[in-house]
Amino acid sequence: MNTLISSVIDEIARELYVAAISREYGSIGVAALKELMTALRDLFRYLEPETLIHPLILCKAFDPNDLVLSEPPNTTTFSLDTVPREIAGPSVIQMRADGVLLVWRNVTLDVKAISEKALVYMYQSRQDFFIIRGDQRPVPNPSSTHASVFAIPTFRVLRDALVDYRNRMIRTSRCKIFSQVWRDKNRLLLRSKPEAAMRDSLAQFLTSVLGGDVEARPEQNVDESHPVDVKVTWLFTNRHALIEIKWLGRSVGPSGETTSYTDSRARAGAGQLADYLDKDKMQAPQKVNRGYLVVIDARRQGVHEATVAISKEHGMHYEHQEVAYDPKYHEIRNDFEEPIRMFAEPICR
Numbered sequence: 001m002n003t004l005i006s007s008v009i010d011e012i013a014r015e016l017y018v019a020a021i022s023r024e025y026g027s028i029g030v031a032a033l034k035e036l037m038t039a040l041r042d043l044f045r046y047l048e049p050e051t052l053i054h055p056l057i058l059c060k061a062f063d064p065n066d067l068v069l070s071e072p073p074n075t076t077t078f079s080l081d082t083v084p085r086e087i088a089g090p091s092v093i094q095m096r097a098d099g100v101l102l103v104w105r106n107v108t109l110d111v112k113a114i115s116e117k118a119l120v121y122m123y124q125s126r127q128d129f130f131i132i133r134g135d136q137r138p139v140p141n142p143s144s145t146h147a148s149v150f151a152i153p154t155f156r157v158l159r160d161a162l163v164d165y166r167n168r169m170i171r172t173s174r175c176k177i178f179s180q181v182w183r184d185k186n187r188l189l190l191r192s193k194p195e196a197a198m199r200d201s202l203a204q205f206l207t208s209v210l211g212g213d214v215e216a217r218p219e220q221n222v223d224e225s226h227p228v229d230v231k232v233t234w235l236f237t238n239r240h241a242l243i244e245i246k247w248l249g250r251s252v253g254p255s256g257e258t259t260s261y262t263d264s265r266a267r268a269g270a271g272q273l274a275d276y277l278d279k280d281k282m283q284a285p286q287k288v289n290r291g292y293l294v295v296i297d298a299r300r301q302g303v304h305e306a307t308v309a310i311s312k313e314h315g316m317h318y319e320h321q322e323v324a325y326d327p328k329y330h331e332i333r334n335d336f337e338e339p340i341r342m343f344a345e346p347i348c349r
Helices: 006-025 027-046 080-086 111-117 155-170 195-210 263-283
Strands: 056-061 075-077 091-095 101-104 118-123 128-132 135-138 214-221 227-234 239-252 258-261 288-297 340-343
Touching: 006 027, 006 128, 006 135, 027 056, 027 080, 027 091, 027 118, 056 111, 075 080, 080 101, 111 118, 111 128, 155 195, 155 239, 155 288, 155 340, 195 214, 195 227, 195 239, 239 263, 263 288
Parallel strands: 056 091, 239 288, 288 340
Antiparallel strands: 056 118, 075 101, 091 101, 118 128, 128 135, 214 227, 227 239, 239 258
16 A cells, blocks of 8 residues: 655645745745645644545635634634544634644635635645635645545555455455355355454454554454454554444354344444444544444355355355445445445355
8 A cells, every 4th residue: 555755745745836836925825835734744643534524724824913714713722633623514724823723613615815815725525725816726646545645544545455355355265264254165155153254354454455554453342342343543643443344144053053144234234333433432532433344245045054056146146236224324424434245256056
């Protein structure tokens, strides 16, 4: 997973904006740009851009006594790490020369008016902009995994890793740990209680692909009595992710006892994960979390505990049958990723 180092970000901004900012605002604008870029990297250590659904402005007024908005700010703070708890709706953060941060939330944005008296950075719809006298200039983003060129990639990288895990490891049971979940060589039926192997498989994969600054640990408690299957933590940010795994299909125990789960199991898992996220916020309100529901789909049509072979028609019957969720937490919450279904293919005759 590639990351953009700060020197590359600085060079992008310098080549694209210094000339225009210098022309429009002079040396005071260039100085403000340097301060904004430093502050942005610090801000996105605490604020996850993936979760922003409204525009956010960070600005530095050219006159240190000016307020960029006419109404009084909602909040005054001295530290960027408190900002995520203060913003709501379209928000403006003004950096003062004395280190004070003024925060306005739920405001009507007139970016042209603000950019007449301040250098303005705006984040909107997963895009960085600098506003130069009303001229909205996007910052090119050379990496699709970066929600912002000023932020360490976290949640989008995890989503990409899970898709890779689905395609390379689960579809044909390539992962050696995951391959232990099957009762038979044709991958028709699961062993009894395959959850542990699924957790260990995913945690090991994420540890290997996400790098040394990321921890992926199985069975981590969100409170005193509720363990989530995998917790992913980015060590130098305030971000972590909760991954809940649910399997669909039929398992057979050593004495022939069977357990069968349909798509209702996935829907129940979505509600369970939403509850875990709420509990996690209560336990660690200063953290930014995100939930990922992974559904391992081992459903086959017409199998029973004595089945040893299957046709392609029956074995692949559920390949493209997505789960219908109600409620759709990924549409009504900004901390819930769209569920990822991973169909595990059988060997068909």
